[in-house]
């Protein structure tokens with residue numbers, strides 16, 4: 433007799449599909465009711481678009497011929513000062529044969545791919561999160577070590593910092609950092625934003641790292657010390673590597689939160705993904721589409737990061 | 753090699769003071785093997801841990817190879833590298849392979865070149881009969897194998913003294929022999945050893961002296977033949993009756 437009963441799965445899967453379809457339908461119905469017109473076709477241009485770059489005539493003269501050649505046009509110009517014909521190749525001619533052209537006057541345009549504001553905002557969000565995460569990790573490591581130090585001064589400072597950051601909202605911290613510390617030290621808004629995020633994530637990381645270090649069995653330290661390793665060597669070679677492996681999951685959660693929390697720096701006019709979204713909406717009127725797209729982009733970044741950390745975790749699991 | 757004078761170590765907890773090591777004095781000569789026995793909680797581990805400064809003691813003196821641990825200018829790390837220690841629960845570094853476990857301290861403490869450290873490690877792993885597992889992680893090894901690696905790890909520092917704190921107590925019975933064999937070989941090679949153990953056979957066969965501790969006090973210190981046949985102390989007699 434089988435010990436494990438095989439529960440029938442497909443009705444529940446079916447129910448899941450029905451619920452999802454129901455949600456989609458109600459979303460559609462809701463937008464119908466407010467007569468919202470979806471304009472998804474407006475969204476791609478904010479990722480990348482083809483910009484017109486005008487091409488100038490190198491000399492003053494008269495256009496003698498415009499010959500289409502595949503996707504481009506060749507414009508032959510007879511210079512005023514005489515001499516041989518000068519040829520200019522453009523993607524779209526704006527002159528015809530017989531026109532007079534001045535030197536440095538536009539004769540046609542070329543198209544060039546440009547990065548749109550959504551892509552730019554996404555990039556700002558990614559690098560701000562990355563830099564502040566990295567700095568925050570360093571702050572957290574140092575603070576975590578101070579937190580368990582035997583020295584009362586170091587321990588006191590660490591506890592104060594952690595409590596201060598964890599007891600106040602990030603939004604308020606960003607304002608204080610920008611308007612107060614930023615003004616006093618004359619900081620750039622980017623530096624202020626990254627600094628505020630790093631201090632914020634550092635306090636949480638410190639607690640995670642402290643717990644990780646304290647979770648490593650005392651026997652590990654004793655074995656290392658009995659081999660003649662100093663306290664620092666023991667920390668570097670024995671305790672921290674094991675602690676780091678153990679705290680990787682909560683650390684990953686912290687960094688995924690950081691990516692989302694970084695959207696708050698838009699309040700001090702840093703053009704991250706969120707601020708880009710808000711700016712685009714003022715010109716495109718595609719409010720719903722842009723916010724959905726922005727949400728999807730955040731989701732994409734966090735999903736990639738959590739996959740990356742999952743992979744890292746599995747690599748560390750080799751010694752289990 | 754080891755000299756202990758009026759060693760006192762107390763623990764304070766929940767309002768009461770435990771005298772874990774109570775005024776112990778003894779000496780261990782070079783090449784001597786002493787076995788320390790006694791009931792659980794009698795201070796054997798604490799005594800051993802005082803010998804390499806893992807435990808700070810309250811009073812008394814510990815002198816290892818002429819170096820006084822209590823003297824303020826003594827570098828404890830420098831003393832510890834001369835004193836190997838083997839623990840009941842092995843305490844191998846789980847994130848390092850067997851080979852790395854044995855080479856790490858050689859490289860960072862003794863500053864040996866990787867090739868030299870590896871060679872020394874492989875020689876010792878061969879000696880304890882576990883060379884073929886050099887690239888495994890400790891979690892893949894049986895308890896007996898892990899304990900033999902731990903012994904090799906301590907030996908890699910070329911210690912002058914080896915301390916064993918119940919090295920076979922956490923092992924399945926069929927693995928006790930392989931670890932004791934390694935220890936017997938070490939004793940034959942002239943290593944100075946202090947061994948806390950409940951293996952009376954080992955004490956009889958290998959020990960030069962047996963020390964009996966109870967409630968932090970060193971009650972009896974005699975050659976095994978004398979200790980096992982005619983213990984002076986009534987408490988030692990009672991203890992032997994229980995374990996033999």
Ligand SMILES: Nc1ncnc2c1ncn2[C@@H]1O[C@H](COP(=O)(O)OP(=O)(O)O)[C@@H](O)[C@H]1O
Nearest residue numbers: 763765770772791792793794795796797798799
């Ligand atoms: N870290 C500690 N804190 C408080 N008491 C301790 C500590 N370590 C040992 N003791 C106490 O010291 C006494 C001796 O312990 P121990 O040396 O471990 O004995 P043994 O190894 O002989 O079993 C026991 O009463 C034990 O409870």
Ligand SMILES: [Mg+2]
Nearest residue numbers: 796797798918
């Ligand atoms: Mg013990």
